[in-house]
Amino acid sequence: MRTFLSPGVKRKSVTNFDRVFSGPCAARKEKSNVTMMQRLVTCIRDCLVELESEDxxxxxLEKWAVLIFESMSAPTRMFHGIQHIFDVSHGISKPLPILGAFFHDIIYYTIDGGLSSDQAEVIKGIIDEEEGGVVRLKQNLVLPDGSEEDKLVMTVASIFNIQPGQTLNPF
Structure with a gap:
């Protein structure tokens, strides 16, 4: 397995980057020996540590960073690439908006011509892809173990006024 973590950096250690703003990875001074992938992994880690996540x-970290990086680096993403997420999160000091900025553009179904295998894995159980390109929000949105309704997915769907079973607009 390839690794993008900086050598010797432990999950909860303080990074050695100079901080320009306060907060997790709000805007780091870019160093020539730090790749975008390393920067992304470190920023996600910093946000989760600040949120006191242990899980x-x-x-x-690597899986999430690769998902973001590969989604934003797709050939169809001519309008903006991986630098866009750092531009959007620039100057933000709170971890949730930073993570929101990182994940906000990972799926563009029509622009990308469908889902990558990694994207499909993330939203498995949320949409149904039918013949003729019809995509629907699943009728029964339950947690992967089937135990109860997935409240997070239902919250996001309600924000966009989408109901279970509804055909999603291809544009």
């Missing part, structure tokens, strides 16, 4: 591993 993630280095493999999780």
């Amino acid at each position: 993630f591993s280095d493999a999780d």
Whole structure:
């Protein structure tokens, strides 16, 4: 497995980057020896640590960073690439808006011509893709173990006024 974590950096350690603003990875001075992927992994880690999350591993950090990086680097993303997420999060000092900025553009179904395998894995159980390109929000939105309604997905759907079973607008 490839790794994008800086050598010797432990999950909860303080990073050695100079901070320009306060808060997790709000805007780091870019160093030539730090790749965008390393910067992304470190920023996600910093946000989760500030949120006092214990429920993630280095493999999780890497998986999330790769999802963001590959989604934003797709050939169809001519309008903006990976730098866009750092531009959007520039100057933000709170971890949730930073994470929101990082994940806000990862899925553009029509622009990308569908889902990558990593994107499909993330939203597995949320949409149904039918013949002819019809995409619907699943009728029964339950947690992966089937135990109860997925409240997070239902909250996001309600923000966009989307009901279970509704055909999603391709544009």
